[in-house]
Amino acid sequence: MKFPTHLALVAACVASLALPAAAQTAGPIKVGLMLPATGTFAALGDMIEKGFKLHVQEQGGKLAGREIQYFRVDDESDPSKATDNVNKLIKRDQVDVLVGTVHSGVALAMAKAAKESNTLLIVPNAGADAITGPMCGPNIVRSSFSNWQPGYSTGVVAAQKGYKRAMTITWNYAAGLETVKGFTEAFEKGGGKVIKDLSLPFPGVEFQALLTEIAAQKPDVVFAFFAGGGAVKFVKDYDAAGLKKAVPLFGSGFLTDGTLEAQGASAQGLFTTLHYADSLDIPKNNAFRKSFALTYKQNADVYAVQGYDAAQLLAAGLNAVKGDMGKRDAMLAAMRKATVDSPRGKFTLSAGGNPVQDMYLREAKGPNNEYRAVAVKALADPARGCKL
């Protein structure tokens, strides 16, 4: 392949003669994608990457006039390998910006490495409260949500519906416990009482003992946080145990997002809240879904939206400094001031770097999580412990 290399070299020389000013900064921006490519979360990582690349592609393959070069590392959803993996991108590839990831434990290790090396980090899913809480930093932003947010907004809705006694059920790990905490906070503020929290080790799915306990306590409502395969199993078991008819089940949106088809009839009519709904009828979402479907021959989901918005956030920062990554402070400030025109509706970032966004109440109908109402308008994460 000697000839093309030479050709490229010649082309580069010609280009640098023609555009002497731009040439100084016109090397590509190195984007390090650290996402799950294997394991339980592989599908989510795939959607995030597709969303991110879709936005870049819509801008003609460039952001603020600069080429984007991708470096990819499979994070394996394994916190014990996270530091090594993220250092491959930071030290070996010397990326300008890190994008990742799904698993909260891995994202926390990324945040730590990003802080130490002062690398820009955009988190396109992991909801761990700490990332925009105690671990927050000027160079860390999130395009998704904090675990607290969907929990809190479901609590608001459940209290509004007049339920008084609630039980919660989740996996005993950060995402589950933080989501439940958000629910409890809002539900008890609204006059209800959480009478019991149930949990089981991640990613266990032996729910029978816990369902029996729910039947024994007879609460007015049950709040559940599960995702992926565990969510499918839980919703089906809840129905099979005869509880669906007796005790309404509410959840964070991840209970039915990407899992509706597998849950079948058992999920029909379930209420969940999330910062996105498939059927959200606003021009930006309609255009996004169409563009995504045309590009990838599949339907977008909340993960694709979060990836898309990660690219939009980066673009907002780059545009403000005309692609000059040297002006980091101005770029970071611009990202925090930006209003992102997201398929989920416009959002801004809080001081901690987390989206201040509308939370939607959705109802599972057929194959869709249909938009019902705004559960909480412009919900900001309290960012407890963030000193910025």
Add this chain to the structure above:
Amino acid sequence: MDFATFLVQCLNAVQYGLLLFLVASGLTLIFGIMGVINLAHGSFYMIGAYLAFVLAPYFGDWYLTKLLAGVVLAAVFGYLLEWAFFSFLYQREHLQQVLMTYALILVFEELRSMLVGNDVHGVQAPSWLAGGFKLGELMSYPWYRVFASVACIVLALALYGVVNRTRLGMMIRAGASNRDMVRGLGIDIQRLYRIVFAGGVALAALAGMIAAPLSSVYPGMGGSVLIICFVVVVIGGIGSITGALVASLLVGFVDTFGKVFFAEYSGIGVYLLMAVILVWRPEGLMRRSF
């Protein structure tokens, strides 16, 4: 907790315990007789669960036929695996056995990933076991769980019968105590081991197949069951089938009631139980019974 709920929870505990027993009995059998520490035993459980998923479309509601087909496949697989691999492991040290069987776990996981992917799957219970019977005001107890418990009890009795009442069982027990003497009596110990191993694999796979509709089918499911089965084997006393039964039920109860009463700490309940029992009886509850 009222009495009815207590009873249902007991049912849950027994059902979980019996399922554990199916996996743990194979583990302890293979260790007790051949002296192999087999970390890959959890993989056989996983293979069973994935077999249940893969075979489902071909059998429909012929559920028992499906179980039978799966068991036969698993037994053949176990027989071949023993011939190709485990038969070389008996003379090795335990450390080497642990390393090699750990390598097998990685191989099986990778093969699983290549053949069926990394998705989580649900397996339907057969339609003639759909629904449940009413228990208390809100709850219904699924028929499939009743079936799972009954199947495990039948298998446990059959296992007891084979080991203690048959000529094969007699040879197995003798082979466990004195390998050379048995060989001296003109019994093909190699073949005997192969049969025991195939039986152990079949038991674990059967447990996986029965568990599939209860716990869904997911990557890494073998690992979690393996750890809990080692707890069972250690509590029950290494090599003892009766011990494994008692320990499985104990673990079932501790796990079930721990989840209900100490939700936040439910993960450590069984390990605490193991620690307490090991302090009290360092060799486990039972001595090797053959």
